[in-house]
Amino acid sequence: MEAALKLNAKAIPNLPAGRHGDGHGLYLMVQKRGTRSWTQVVRVGGRRLDLGLGAYPDVTLKEARRLATNNRALAKGGFDPRHGTGGALTFAEANDEYLRWKRFPPPVANNRLSNQRYRWDYTMRKHVLPRIGTVAVAEVTVGQAAAIASAMIDTPSAAKFALSCIERVCQWAIDSGQREMANPASGPKRQIDVPPPTHARFLPAEELAGELAKLDASGCSEAVKLAVRFTALTAKRLCEVRRATWTEIDLEARTWTIPGRPNAKIKEDHVEPLSDAAMQVLHRALELPRSHGVVFTNPSSGDGVMPDSTIRRAMQRAGVAMSPHGFRSTFRTWAQERGENWEAAEISLSHRVGGSVVASYARSDMLEMRRVLMERYACALGMWQPDSRGPCW
Structure with missing residues (x-):
């Protein structure tokens, strides 16, 4: 008592x-x-x-x-x-306390969770704190939360994310005894309709070579051209290609081991077989300037990793009618239409096949089957002629 x-x-x-x-x-x-x-x-x-x-x-x-x-x-x-403030917790201070309680790590390069923190910090700094940062968290009103969303109404998803941030901070304040009133962001958040997400644009496999030819004819760097071509041939995520290092590449075994990361989509190491066309790209990449052991290097960056925006802008300027992520859709659609092995195609995309029970029994990574699959895909893209044993570019 x-x-x-x-x-x-x-x-x-x-x-x-x-x-x-x-x-x-x-x-x-x-x-x-x-x-x-x-x-x-x-x-x-x-x-x-x-x-x-x-x-x-x-x-x-x-x-x-x-x-x-x-x-x-x-x-x-x-x-x-x-x-x-003499004990009266402001919203800005409550935000700091919430992030400490949540143990939200500060922004770090190449970390998906830290990228979420970057978006959180940017939203707070740009849209939320200038309006209610000095207001006591116990006194934040529904009208103030709605006004923040109204100022961002041209970008509904960003407005809803801002309200989600406010909602989570205020809920922490309620749970910790810093606020007695109801959560001010819950109501306005329910009123925002966010358009459904659009899928990355893709092209049929037979049209992809023509689009990459536009990039080859452009004035972008050789590293960008090779990185895009390697992304298309392996159907891997652009972030994985940008961060690829020579220590991950086994030129003799013709494999690329993508390391798993706790906060990435791939949490376990993934071994990718490399087709003849992909190997040809790597041999050309060996002639590029070296920086921090990165395959497709950008010497001007601190860690040698090429920025995502550099590749995307180069593709847009060259008139390539798809996004880097669309390469994955091109591969999966091609495999589906040809009746290729479903599991091999999914593993090639680094997707988890089945649930935890299935994974506990199905242990094969289907490496050799996937190697044959990627060779056929390179030929379908028009990037390799098996008879001549040479690239078509």
Whole structure:
């Protein structure tokens, strides 16, 4: 049972010098010269914190108890309750506390989860915090949340994401005792209709060579041309091709081992067989300048990895009528129409085949079957002639 509160509002003006406890770590400090101020002692992770809650009578006993309750809720959740607003948590401060509680990592290159953090930070900095950053999180209203969404109505998905950020921060504030009112973003969020996602544009396999010829005739760098061609031949994600290093390539075994990453779509290593046409691309890439061991290098970048935007802009300027991700759709459609082995095609796309039970029994990676599949696909693209044993480009 919680200890009874000891101080009485009427008796406070007559208290002698000293420290007078009210319970729950809240104290009224009375100086010999008669000044009075509120302090509170809390522990966060075993560490003692002494908090100043303001001077009496500017901060009344009732207000001091309210601030102390909020601070205890934060400390119980493992957060440092010290803030520059005298204990009233602003939305910006609540956002920081929520990210710490969620253990959302800061933005890091080549990390899907950190890219989500980048989008979160950008949305907060650009659209949310300028409007409600200094508002107490307990006082954020439905109208303020709706106004933020209205200013972004030309991009419904971005507006809905902004409201989702506000909703999650305010829900944390409610759960931690920093807010009593209902969540202000839930209602406006339900009112936004986001158009269904559009799939990446793709072309039939027989038309792909003509589109890549446009890129070859353009003025983009040789590294970009080879990276795009390698992406088309392997049907891999552009991010995997951009980050490919020579340590992942086995030229003798003619394989590319794509390392799994905890926060990526591929969480386990994936071995990709390389067709003759793909090997020809790699042999040409050996002649490119080396930087950090990256296959399709960009010497001007700090880590040697070619930016995603560099490749996409080059394709757009050359008039290529599809996106890099569309190469995967081209491959899967070709395999489907030809009646190729379904599992081999899915594994070639680095997709998980079946559920966990199926995966526990089906252990083969179908490497050699996929090697034959990718050879046939390279011929279908018009990038390799098996009779001449040479590329068609």
